[in-house]
Amino acid sequence: MDYRGPTLMAIRCASDNVFVLAVDTEWRETSSSWGGPDCCLIQLLPNFTTLTAGSRLILLNERTRGLPVGLVIGQDLSRAPCHIDSSLQDLTVIRSPSIGKERLPILSVEVWGCGGADLQEAQQRQKAWDQRQVERRRKVKRPGRYDDNPDALLLEWGGVHTTSQFQKERLEEEQKN
Numbered sequence: 022m023d024y025r026g027p028t029l030m031a032i033r034c035a036s037d038n039v040f041v042l043a044v045d046t047e048w049r050e051t052s053s054s055w056g057g058p059d060c061c062l063i064q065l066l067p068n069f070t071t072l073t074a075g076s077r078l079i080l081l082n083e084r085t086r087g088l089p090v091g092l093v094i095g096q097d098l099s100r101a102p103c104h105i106d107s108s109l110q111d112l113t114v115i116r117s118p119s120i121g122k123e124r125l126p127i128l129s130v131e132v133w134g135c136g137g138a139d140l141q142e143a144q145q146r147q148k149a150w151d152q153r154q155v156e157r158r159r160k161v162k163r164p165g166r167y168d169d170n171p172d173a174l175l176l177e178w179g180g181v182h183t184t185s186q187f188q189k190e191r192l193e194e195e196q197k198n
Contacts (some may be wrong), residue, residue, distance in 0.1 A: 025143065027135020032105070033126035034112055039066040040103070042094060044079060052085040054078065054096065062094045062103055064114075070116070070145075072102045083107060 030042040054077040061074035073095050077143035080093040088098070095101025097124075104113045104128070112125045134140065 026134055026140040030126060031133075031134055032112060032129045033129045034127055036125065037066055038071075038114075038125055040064050040112070040114075048079075049123075050081045050082060050083055052082065052088060054098070074095045140157045166173065 025047040027043070027045045028048070029042070031044070032040045034040070041063045043059065043061050045057040046055065056077055056079040058076045060076065062072045062078075064070050064072055075096060078094060078096055080088070080098060082088045082090055082093070088103060089101075092105040093101045094103040094105075100115070101157060102115045105111070105112075109127055109130055109189070112127050113122050114125065115122050124150040134144075193195040
């Protein structure tokens with residue numbers, strides 16, 4: 022969740038159902054609902070309708086016990102009109118209380134960032150910083166010279182020669198023969 026701006030999520034399900042989730046704030050995984058006043062869930066196909074809209078509409082939960090796991094869309098968690106499981110395999114939608122729940126297999130999900138060039142640049146800077154941190158942590162600092170290291174001595178006692186001195190001596194012997 023590196024993107025820090027508003028997004029549109031298009032969800033294509035079986036039976037020609039298409040939904041769009043508009044989120045006006047950055048995504049976060051929390052134990053409480055979030056989202057600004059411009060959040061909404063719209064069904065585009067087969068019928069165009071707004072399923073829910075308003076603030077504090079989104080709950081993304083992956084860890085908290087006692088709460089639904091996955092993406093819950095709706096202001097009331099117990100009667101939320103939409104729930105997407107954590108594996109993004111199924112979308113459960115409640116179109117009306119009389120119809121009940123309908124489980125739809127998800128065929129595809131697309132997410133678009135809608136925040137503009139400045140947010141995209143900030144995201145690229147964050148990714149570059151993350152990459153530099155990964156590279157920095159890959160380099161292991163060894164204390165002192167490796168030739169003086171007790172681990173190298175143990176390896177040499179075991180018959181494993183790793184120092185450049187041994188390689189240099191072996192090259193000299195090969196050149197003499």
